[in-house]
Amino acid sequence: MVRENTAEILELANYRVLTAQNGKEGVHVATQSKPDLIVCDIMMPVLDGYGVLHLLGRDEKTADIPFIFLTARSEKEDYRKGMVMGADDYLTKPFDDVELLNAVQTRLNKIDRIKKSFDRSSEGLDHFLSEASGLNGLENLVANKRVKSLKKKDLLYSEGSYPASIFFLQKGKVKEFRRNEQGKEYITNLYKEGDFLGYLDLLQGDSYQQSATCLESSEVAIIPKDDFLRLLEGNRSVALKFIRMLSDNVRDREQKLLHLAYxxxxxxxxxxxxxxxxxxxxxxxxxxxxxxxxxxxxxxxxxxxxxxxxxxxxxxxxxxxxxxxxxxxxxxxxxxxxxxx
Missing domain, CATH: 1.10.10.10 (Winged helix-like DNA-binding domain superfamily/Winged helix DNA-binding domain)
Structure with missing residues (x-):
């Protein structure tokens, strides 16, 4: 009954709606159709809502789909569990039509802005982080951002040290490089205004495998490690953005190695x-x-x-x-x- 009523409300608001009778069927429907948003009850036969969210979150094709829990359970622990697992919102029954439609529209609007390429500037970073932090309550993320001015040849981080932040290049040019045992330098990456850097080793929990220095006078925004990790853990869209960046980085390096060899x-x-x-x-x-x-x-x-x-x-x-x-x-x-x- 709840499923039919919810679908009717959304269809009256001109949304195209697909429904499933249980959690297992819902996972299949979501995987096949890759919807723009999922509204899911927690208490369902065969597979509950937590199980649905878990399975969809493991699949790259569905992991970034906004997910709203719809349930009669209003305990704080239930709410916390859903949010920790990656749910984007949580509506408690009974709810009215306006609450549902507002939640759906707000979530679609925010995710749409997150998926778009942000303006690669200081203001663009603030906008990107504001949108991302608003999705999971990290309102202080942008406020904690510190900007550092660097001169040509200044070192941003060095090979062997441990990352405490990630960096966003607001102005200037930066090179990332490694040295061999004889001290010969090899440039592995070039960064421009609007690029993130220093996140790969932070995500791996390892020391920096390369050093980074400025090719000209530059300005970098410093985002604290803990805030960045909370952002990734709490928001699948932001996490996938960085996964794609990592994938591009790996492909670029493989291509470079091939070119150097041949x-x-x-x-x-x-x-x-x-x-x-x-x-x-x-x-x-x-x-x-x-x-x-x-x-x-x-x-x-x-x-x-x-x-x-x-x-x-x-x-x-x-x-x-x-x-x-x-x-x-x-x-x-x-x-x-x-x-x-």
Missing amino acids: NSVRKRVAESLVALVNRYQQDKSVPFMMAISREDIASMTATATETVIRVLSDFKDERLVELKGSTITILDYDRLVRMRN
């Missing part, structure tokens, strides 16, 4: 220049200009600095780049992309 030095230098353009400039139709040391380019290509200098000199003769001190201007991005091995 590409010529000339091709690798061209790819490093292309990577700089892709990372720091959206409009590829205008020349890209950046001050970067030859040592840093050598670290990106895993070759000697002297070799990089010779290759860049060849590129200059071929009108691919222009060199002025430490500044490199990319004149022909397309030809660098098409560089033969």
Whole structure:
């Protein structure tokens, strides 16, 4: 009866509704249809609401679907259990039509904003964290954010130290790198304004496997470790955003390793220049200009600095780049992309 009444209310508000008679059937329906939101009773035959939430949370295809519990149980422990498991809201019966519709619309609106790419700026970070924290009561997350100004070559974190925060680059450019036993540096990542960094080792509970330093004057927002972890544990949409970022990071590194193993030095230098353009400039139709040391380019290509200098000199003769001190201007991005091995 409750299921039919709830479905009728939502259908009258022009929502398309699918229903299931028990928890097991509900998991199947959700997996097959991947709805925008799930309203689920706790007390159900075959599989209760907690079991439904648990199974859907384990499946990547359904883990980020907003989940509202609908139940006659109003004990604090029941509420806490649902929220700890990842429920987004909790309505206690009896409820009226307006309560249900407000809960559904509010949840859809917030999740929609979370899923969108946030504006990669300080204000964008505040907006992203405000939306995320509002979903699970971490209202102080943004307020705790501290901003630190750094100069060129300043160290953000060092290999072997343990993370206490994650960082959001509000301004500037940062490189992440590792050193081998001989002290030779290899750049593993480049970060631009709007990027998070330092979260991989924090999530793994390990010391930093790399160091990070500024390529130019920069500003970073520092988000405390405990606040960040609570945010991930309490909100599946935010957690999945970082999972996707981690997946992209792994794919990028695998691609780099393949290129280092099989590409010529000339091709690798061209790819490093292309990577700089892709990372720091959206409009590829205008020349890209950046001050970067030859040592840093050598670290990106895993070759000697002297070799990089010779290759860049060849590129200059071929009108691919222009060199002025430490500044490199990319004149022909397309030809660098098409560089033969």
